[in-house]
Structure formats: C-alpha cells, structure tokens
Amino acid sequence: MKTLIQSVALTAAALSFQATAGEISVLSAVVKDQTIEDAKVTWQRNGDSSKRAVTSSAGKAKVPADLIDDAETTMIINKPGYSTLVVKCPCDDFTYALSPVMQNLDGLRAVLTWGATPRDLDSHLSYPNNHVYYVDKTGTNANLDVDDTDSFGPETITIEQKHDGERYVYAVHDYTNGSRNRKDSKAMGFSNARVEVYVGQTLIRTYRVQPDTTATSWIVFGIDENGAFHDINQYLSLSRSGLASHMDSLIAAESFESHSLITPAIKKEAKRINTRGEALYQEKRLEDAMYKFQDAINLYPSYGQAYSNLGLTYQKLNRTAEALWANRKAIELASGKSKNRVQASSYYNIARIYEASERWQDALDNFKKAKSLRQHSAYDKGIARMQEKLQ
Structure with missing residues (x-):
C-alpha cells in the first residue's frame, strides 16, 4: 500500500503519462501535461550505494530492479532550472511534479497533488481584494498556473510578488463533494493530498492532508503581513462560497493562530x-x-x-x-x-x-x-x- 509520505504528484490527464510498474514519470508543476526530460533521479539508502537514472523524452525513468522500495529509501530528482524534489519512497509507479526555480525574492509557489479520488480538488488563494482559483485564475501578482479536474494534479498557484503588509490564506477545496453539499464526505481525507510550497529554488514546506477526516475544505496555511508562515490546518465542510467567506474572515482576524497539536x-x-x-x-x-x-x-x-x-x-x-x-x-x-x-x-x-x-x-x-x-x-x-x- 502506498503511504502518505510519498510524493503523489500524479497526473491522470492522459493515461500515457501515468507511470507503469518499474518506472516513474516527471512532469512540470506549472505547464499542464508537460514532461521533463533529462532530470537526474537518485535513490539513496543508508549502507547502500546510490542508484541513478535519467528521465527520457517522455519524462520517464526506470526504477532499478534491485531497489528496496520502502520508507528507508530517499529519492532525489533534480534538473537545472527546477527546484530539487526530495521524497521518501515507496517511489515505483508514481509521477512527480518539478517546480521551476523562482527568480523573485518575494515569490512563492504552492503545488497541490492527490490521488485518484475525488476527481476534482481545487487550490484557493485569498488576499485583500483578490481570490485566485479556477473561476478567477489571475489576481494581482498571483495566478493559477494549472487547473486539474480529472484527479491527481498537479494544480499550482504562484505568487509572483508578495505584497508587503498584506495577509494571504491558502486552502484546498473538494469541489467534487463540496459542490454537492456532502458535508459527511471523507474523500479528501483519504485522497493522499499534499501541498508543496516553493520559495526560490527550494521546497521549503510540505503539508499532508489528515487521513480519515470529514471535511470538504482544508485551510492549509496563512502568510502574515511580514511574510511569516502560519500553519492553520483547519478542516471544515464548506461550500465554495462558504470557503471564500471563511478565508476572508481569517484575513480580517486580529492574528493567525496555530491549529497544530504538537505533543x-x-x-x-x-x-x-x-x-x-x-x-x-x-x-x-x-x-x-x-x-x-x-x-x-x-x-x-x-x-x-x-x-x-x-x-x-x-x-x-x-x-x-x-x-x-x-x-x-x-x-x-x-x-x-x-x-x-x-x-x-x-x-x-x-x-x-x-x-x-x-x-x-x-x-x-x-x-x-x-x-x-x-x-x-x-x-x-x-x-x-x-x-x-x-x-
């Protein structure tokens, strides 16, 4: 069984892009269905020699036959011009999304990926006088690069230039079930959804959906007036309009609060x-x-x-x-x-x-x-x- 610590940046836009057993596939996080050629793939495991491969013109790389494909193995994918992606295995039979390096000092990119169900998870970014999502893909200095509606993702929002003194809230909405008002849905909780946040050339944060959670909205993180991140991780059953209102209330609140339980x-x-x-x-x-x-x-x-x-x-x-x-x-x-x-x-x-x-x-x-x-x-x-x- 594939675990939550995997990078599940799968895409099902075309079955030909989905990796088959014994290989992985690598796609762009910002151009829908664009494969990445000549990416270097390295598998590392304590006590063993590193194993390496290079992606083909179809964005595919063979997984070594003798690879021990479990959580003790780390896979690293890198290519000049893209952020290095580091994930824990199992890795076989997955497709991964690489984010191009961002040049702006105050830029940020959030990449959402998930499994086969639900078919349609949506990324939402709210900040003063702006709400970027599939209906309104372009905001002030931010845009929805990729909108995926048929499972797996990636679905990507890029902040080209953060506005000093303004708050931002990023959330994920289960459109498949939220639009049908299925408030008891656990589909998103079982989707293996993850949000990877990039700054510059680096993957700085990874958020994973909490399994077995009843919710259609996952408010993932906020960015305060000074540019500092705040983990929110709220799970609510909201319609699309309800989510928009809730995000606006978080922006207007006195401060962000941490909703993470740290033992x-x-x-x-x-x-x-x-x-x-x-x-x-x-x-x-x-x-x-x-x-x-x-x-x-x-x-x-x-x-x-x-x-x-x-x-x-x-x-x-x-x-x-x-x-x-x-x-x-x-x-x-x-x-x-x-x-x-x-x-x-x-x-x-x-x-x-x-x-x-x-x-x-x-x-x-x-x-x-x-x-x-x-x-x-x-x-x-x-x-x-x-x-x-x-x-």
Whole structure:
C-alpha cells in the first residue's frame, strides 16, 4: 500500500503519462501535461550505494530492479532550472511534479497533488481584494498556473510578488463533494493530498492532508503581513462560497493562530533531527543539514531554533530568497530574553539581502527596524549607506 509520505504528484490527464510498474514519470508543476526530460533521479539508502537514472523524452525513468522500495529509501530528482524534489519512497509507479526555480525574492509557489479520488480538488488563494482559483485564475501578482479536474494534479498557484503588509490564506477545496453539499464526505481525507510550497529554488514546506477526516475544505496555511508562515490546518465542510467567506474572515482576524497539536514526543523527535542537522552543518555537509532542518520544521512548525539554523544554512548556500523567508519566520517566533537581539539580527540579515539586490528602500526599512530593537554600529552604517543610495 502506498503511504502518505510519498510524493503523489500524479497526473491522470492522459493515461500515457501515468507511470507503469518499474518506472516513474516527471512532469512540470506549472505547464499542464508537460514532461521533463533529462532530470537526474537518485535513490539513496543508508549502507547502500546510490542508484541513478535519467528521465527520457517522455519524462520517464526506470526504477532499478534491485531497489528496496520502502520508507528507508530517499529519492532525489533534480534538473537545472527546477527546484530539487526530495521524497521518501515507496517511489515505483508514481509521477512527480518539478517546480521551476523562482527568480523573485518575494515569490512563492504552492503545488497541490492527490490521488485518484475525488476527481476534482481545487487550490484557493485569498488576499485583500483578490481570490485566485479556477473561476478567477489571475489576481494581482498571483495566478493559477494549472487547473486539474480529472484527479491527481498537479494544480499550482504562484505568487509572483508578495505584497508587503498584506495577509494571504491558502486552502484546498473538494469541489467534487463540496459542490454537492456532502458535508459527511471523507474523500479528501483519504485522497493522499499534499501541498508543496516553493520559495526560490527550494521546497521549503510540505503539508499532508489528515487521513480519515470529514471535511470538504482544508485551510492549509496563512502568510502574515511580514511574510511569516502560519500553519492553520483547519478542516471544515464548506461550500465554495462558504470557503471564500471563511478565508476572508481569517484575513480580517486580529492574528493567525496555530491549529497544530504538537505533543512532547513530536518536539523531542524534532529536536533530535535538528541536532543531527547541526552535526552535518559542522561537517560542512550543508545541503544534507538543510534537509534535516526542514524535516524538523515539518514535524514541529513552531521550532524557532530550527528556523534559525535553516536561515544560516540558506545563506551559506547562497539561497537568498529562502534565507529571506527563514529570517522572517525567525522574527515571528522570537521570544524570551533574546527576542530583541534575534529579531534585530534577522531584520539586519533581510536588509543585507535587499541591499545586495539593489532594493535600497526595502533595505533601509529593515535596517531601521533592526536599529529600533537594538543599537549596533552595523545598523547605523547600513542606514547611512541606503540613505546615500536614495539621494
């Protein structure tokens, strides 16, 4: 049986695209039914030599006959110009969606995939004066790239430029059952739906639908005025119009609230994974460390130390868009005696990123935020530099 930890970015737009036993298929996340040729596929397993393949012109790659295709095996798919996709197996007989690298520092892409049923899950993105979904595919600096209505996906929404000071809410709606007012439907809960969120060249977050859940609407995450992510994970039985109203109410609310239940056992496991990431970082295995910190955050979304470690790792890897995102989350999570210091440092890091991109006003604003929290000569020098640039 295929498990929830798989990447189920399947498409059934044409049966010829669906992988057969002994192979995988790779598609574009933003162009419907477009296959990806020459993608490198690597399977890794502790204690074994890595196994490799390359996708054909049809986007297919043979799974090695001697591969142990279980949860102890990790598959990595990469191609220049696309975000690297890392998933846990079983992998055989699946199709995966690759997201093109995003160039904008304040861009974001959410890719929804699911199983054979229900046939039609829809992506929804709501923000002030905009609601992007299949009826209105283009909003202000955001659009629905791919709309899938016949199972599997991918269905993709891209934010080309996030608006500073505005909130965003992303949700999934079971159109098949929601449009028929089937409030007792568990179809979405059994769909293996997952939402993968990309910033820059990196898959930064993965959300999986909660199994055996009665709901037709899954409100997945929010982005606050400062660009920080908030896991919402609400499950409600709403019509399409009801979902739109609820998303608007979340945007208008005083603040986002976390609806994730994090047990002591989950926190302990996240800390163990984070510690392993720190060891890999000290060994200068930066990409391996990055994946460990991401795993810790996926398990425990409010884990501030993991975000701090991840932001530093992104900077070392020259992944500036990702570092921007991680620093914003570190600001949002900062607390206790070190709150001002952590926030000031993070605002300073954001300012330097914008300065390197010659976005002088954005850099100045963040240098000033850093100085408002803590006095430091680096902040004063940054403000002076930006004021000179803006003259």
